Amino acid sequence: MKIGIVIGSVREGRLGESIGAWVAERARAQAGAADVEWTVLDVKAFNLPIMASENWAQDENGPAEVHRWRDAVAECDGFVFVTPEYNRNIPGAFKNAFDLLSRQWRDKTLAIVAYGGLGGVRANEAWRFTVASYNMHVVGDSVNLIRRVDFPGGKLALTDHHDTSLSKVLARLVSLTRAVTTERERAAAASS
Numbered sequence: 001m002k003i004g005i006v007i008g009s010v011r012e013g014r015l016g017e018s019i020g021a022w023v024a025e026r027a028r029a030q031a032g033a034a035d036v037e038w039t040v041l042d043v044k045a046f047n048l049p050i051m052a053s054e055n056w057a058q059d060e061n062g063p064a065e066v067h068r069w070r071d072a073v074a075e076c077d078g079f080v081f082v083t084p085e086y087n088r089n090i091p092g093a094f095k096n097a098f099d100l101l102s103r104q105w106r107d108k109t110l111a112i113v114a115y116g117g118l119g120g121v122r123a124n125e126a127w128r129f130t131v132a133s134y135n136m137h138v139v140g141d142s143v144n145l146i147r148r149v150d151f152p153g154g155k156l157a158l159t160d161h162h163d164t165s166l167s168k169v170l171a172r173l174v175s176l177t178r179a180v181t182t183e184r185e186r187a188a189a190a191s192s
């Protein structure tokens with residue numbers, strides 16, 4: 001089972017990178033998840049173009065960056081979205097990365113680590129109805145980091161409370177992903 005930790009901010013000086021590193025470190029130490037391979041998918045590193053064709057992912061003549069992104073997402077059974085909130089919503093670059101693909105998200109799982117002035121709660125909620133397009137199964141609990149409280153001096157300041165709340169969300173994601181992956185593979189085998 002493979003779970004992708006998607007860092008969704010591409011901004012110079014972003015906080016997202018440090019949050020993604022924390023999530024990856026805790027995920028790899030997560031109890032009861034020794035069989036899970038955690039991989040960091042940094043949207044910035046994929047250097048994705050703005051979506052100008054809904055066929056790019058399928059079209060062999062589509063941009064190589066989109067194909068690399070497609071293949072990395074396709075390999076995962078579930079995801080953790082590390083998402084900031086921009087203008088009360090999902091950041092444009094992250095939404096673009098999501099929109100570039102379709103079937104690669106379908107029937108997979110998601111947990112959300114959101115952050116922003118108010119804990120990224122609106123981006124968090126926006127992701128929940130956005131991913132419903134692909135019947136993604138989302139963990140109800142989430143981690144919400146508040147800029148002024150959790151990033152004194154602009155740096156992520158972790159406490160036991162953060163680790164505990166992340167661990168709870170990851171445990172739910174892992175068990176949900178086990179169930180959903182089994183069912184997705186059963187359904188695929190039955191229809192082939």
Ligand SMILES: Cc1cc2nc3c(=O)[nH]c(=O)nc-3n(C[C@H](O)[C@H](O)[C@H](O)COP(=O)(O)O)c2cc1C
Nearest residue numbers: 009011014015016084085086087088115116117118
């Ligand atoms: C263009 C822009 C819009 C923002 N809008 C919001 C907002 O609506 N609500 C909020 O809580 N924080 C907002 N913020 C603050 C960000 O959530 C905060 O700066 C966060 O660190 C951004 O993530 P990043 O550093 O990984 O890019 C905004 C930041 C930017 C750059």
